Amino acid sequence: MTILMLTAAITLSPPALYAQEAEDAAPAAQILPAITVAEVTARALTDRVFASGLVAAVEEVQVAPLIEGQPLEALLADVGDVVTEGQVLAVLSRSALELQRSEALASLAASEAAIAQAEAQLVEAEAAAAEAKRVDDRTQQLSEQGTAPKSQADTARANAIAAAAQVQVALQSLESMRAQLALSEARLENVDLQLSRTEVKAPVAGKITARNARLGAIATAAGLPMFVMIRDGALELRADVAEGDVLRLSSGQTALLRGAGIPVPLPGTVHLVEPTIDATTRLGRARITVADPEALRSGMFVEAEIIVAERESLSVPLTALESADDGAFVMRVKDGIVERAKVTTGIRDGAFVEVIDGLAAGDLVVSKAGTFVRDGDAINPVLATDALN
Template sequence: MRRVLVSSLGAVALAGGLVAAFTLAPAALPWAARAEEAARVVAPPTVSVVSAVDRAFVDRLFVSGTLVAREEADVAAGIDGLTIVELHAEEGDVVAAGQVLARLDRSQIDAQIAQNDAATARADAAIAQAKSSVDQAQAQLGFAKDDYDRAAKLGPQIMAAASIEQRETALRTATAQLAAAQHALDVALADRKSRDGERRELEVRLARTEVKAPFAGLISERKARLGAIAASAGEPLFRIIENGDIDLEAEAPEQALPRLEIGMSANLSLPGVASQIVGTVRLIAAQVDKASRTGKVRIALASGAPARIGGFASAEVVIARSQGVGVPASAVERDAAGARTLVVRDGVVEQRKVTIGVAEGDALEIASGVASGETVVARAAAFLRPGDRVRAVPEQAQGANP
């Protein structure tokens, strides 16, 4: 009987405990949840930050294009119909001004010169004969004039009128003969002058049988072939680059053109060439292509550069160098209203309007708005607002000098 009573009492106590537990549990659970929520509210979010640092910036413009000759000339034959008999230059040769590049067959012109020499000799003989005739005519005229003057002084009282008329006729004849001799001399002299003109023309033609370089430079192309017939209006025999000067002709965006200046330095890269080539901006186009919105830029390569006309090249133009405050580009948010960044000071977020200077790689120069040494949120985050408290965790400063 005692054992039954004890068991009954234990069961009652156990049941009462369970009832109390289930009665108190609903009241205890909300307090735990509110405690966890309060803990979450109190703990500030963690953000990655970097320090704004002073660093050097280089403003660069990258362009690419085709290698072209700065000044190039087509060298053609100055005379038609002659055969090319000698070649003295090849592609890639460096030549001096006036250097003979090719020779044409001159045998036909040599024969014409020989004919001219003979004609000139005949003209000289004709001149000598004409001069002798003039001298004889002048002497005859002098004799006739003296004879007529003597007869005229004596008059018809002493000499017969017929005799005086005869002497007058002789004077007129001598005068006419002198005029004829002088005319013959003039014709001979004119013939000699004509022969001289022919000779000068032949000498010009003879000189043109030598095809010469118009200026010092580099032979970029040779079309001349031995045995071919030269033609002044046909295909040029050679193409020559003056002084071997080569330019990179590139296209630059319209907005970049005002930043470019003549004389700016550039580093060029050529396919297959390990080292960079130094160049300078030589020409900036005065107009922009209305379709592509780009303008042509010419960059002069340094003398002796291993470049070939028509090849591809890229260039990095150094526009400006500056020293300023640098931050990662990811730390700046930009829109129509301007540029902004978030600064953390004493654990509190501040929003700053900034002025951007030079962009280099993944870094931006901050011309105003952030001072060197200030802590900047590494990545502009939409969930952060001015006045928010945060826990700053340093990140490697991408805006620092590489």
């Protein structure tokens, strides 16, 4: 047995042994590290800004009485009522104003009677003045002819002048009575206006959110308003926005609103981005109108997801992105060789980031930036199709 083994060993010459070893080592030298890569593809990306704030009325309207000093007799609306423009909300007492109206009517009648009397006096004065003038003219002619004494002519002239003066007095008296009539009419109109204002009406259509009026209270515009309304029931979210995001917002952008008790996100629209930043909090504010105000209540805390932009663009996984002093870059794989590629990024949407420049569709990049590969390394790329879906 020993002799046979020695013979076999002698049979294998040294060159044959070296070839066998090289053949066994060749497969080991070709084994490369398997690195997960992702393909650069186009996908729909959405740029979002997240904000939060309180719901408030787009326009709050305060309803106050237009007359003061009258007690409140009836309340015809309450908190939560939806009212139309011009609808009566409360009624004030009319008793004192009705008495004032009666007095105004009596004053008006007296003014009309005084005018009639002044007109009669004017007619009488004008007739007397005309007669005095005729007597004066005739007396003056007789005096010129020498048949009437000068004293008689002087008396006739004085009477004519006095009669003309009485006409002017009658005219002024008539004008005074007419002015008194206009004053009486104005007083009557004022009382009628106050009577019409005993009905407190809604200046706009909307929903009542507060009622401070109490039966029997004396109406006054000082202090709290009788009613507080939300015009047309319109609500808005006054969302606080980070300073760095304010300039990305503009009117017309859509939003999704979420909050406690809201089962489905509510659509909204940015209608105003306030032009100032709070100096203390360093926050801006966006006002977002609510499409369905009945689903919210004033004072609710709501979070908003504002859609800044939506587009289809090339993207890579966010984990593939690395940052350096000269900007962002990825490790691109071409023919199994890793190379550093500088990129310009855009929208960040979830696990993906938009690539504006630096890559082309179909390029492969190392999925995880923390993978220990360097520029020029040879790898075995493994496409992570599951990671992109």
